[in-house]
Amino acid sequence: MKVTHYGHACFSVKAGGKHLLFDPYIKENPAAPDMDLNTLKPDVILVSHGHFDHILDAVEIAKNSKAQVIANFEICQWFHQQGYQNCQPLNVGGTYKADWGTVRGFQAVHGSSFPDGSYAGIAQGFIVETDEGTFYYSGDTAATYDLKMIGERYKLDFAILPIGDIFTMGIDDAIMVSGFIQCDRILGVHYDTWAPITIDKEQAKKKFAKAGKELILLEPGVEKDI
Ligand code: NI
Ligand code: MN
Numbered sequence: 001m002k003v004t005h006y007g008h009a010c011f012s013v014k015a016g017g018k019h020l021l022f023d024p025y026i027k028e029n030p031a032a033p034d035m036d037l038n039t040l041k042p043d044v045i046l047v048s049h050g051h052f053d054h055i056l057d058a059v060e061i062a063k064n065s066k067a068q069v070i071a072n073f074e075i076c077q078w079f080h081q082q083g084y085q086n087c088q089p090l091n092v093g094g095t096y097k098a099d100w101g102t103v104r105g106f107q108a109v110h111g112s113s114f115p116d117g118s119y120a121g122i123a124q125g126f127i128v129e130t131d132e133g134t135f136y137y138s139g140d141t142a143a144t145y146d147l148k149m150i151g152e153r154y155k156l157d158f159a160i161l162p163i164g165d166i167f168t169m170g171i172d173d174a175i176m177v178s179g180f181i182q183c184d185r186i187l188g189v190h191y192d193t194w195a196p197i198t199i200d201k202e203q204a205k206k207k208f209a210k211a212g213k214e215l216i217l218l219e220p221g222v223e224k225d226i
Contacts, residue, residue, distance in 0.1 A: 005218040007032035016100035016130030023054035033221030047071035048139030049112035050120025074121035101130035108141035133157035143173035151182035162190030164197030
């Protein structure tokens with residue numbers, strides 16, 4: 001599957017014949033590639049929770065591209081309030097069956113409020129199944145034993161986990177979670193955006209390799225087959 005990391009927790013995956021964009025936060029992201037949001041034409045935008053660093057560009061890109069948004073009920077209401085109706089609600093534990101694949105909402109242990117401080121529902125991650133493969137994006141979360149359910153139920157081709165620590169799990173916990181979800185190929189996100197979540201990338205890769213796992217860190221804005 002072709003994957004592009006746009007910095008922080010924003011990335012896209014081409015799967016099931018669709019362009020899926022996750023957690024758009026590009027314009028105000030100090031670590032994002034210099035790019036025009038209008039060039040992004042996703043078919044689907046998935047939003048894990050309401051924090052600014054996952055949602056700030058979501059409405060603009062949705063309006064530009066007319067993409068279908070998939071997010072929890074409260075986030076869909078928020079899109080409606082801003083004049084965007086094409087939002088499919090999907091809450092924790094639910095599975096949405098699209099014509100290109102399925103998306104399951106999975107609980108994340110994390111807060112969720114909109115940039116104005118109002119309630120944004122429960123933070124979640126997504127398990128995406130398509131004919132081309134299956135992947136899991138955890139969203140912002142801590143490591144929890146709940147994640148073992150994913151390993152027991154799905155055969156993941158890769159997973160996208162935060163590794164920057166402080167606001168989410170860090171590198172050591174991501175290695176542990178990789179065991180819980182039974183997936184040895186991890187794309188790291190949510191690091192290096194600001195000073196508190198700066199990581200040593202080479203050391204992180206070495207730690208994963210020592211545990212028999214692969215940590216993939218992509219250059220922002222460059223598409224890669226993973
Ligand atoms: Ni967050
Ligand atoms: Mn975040």
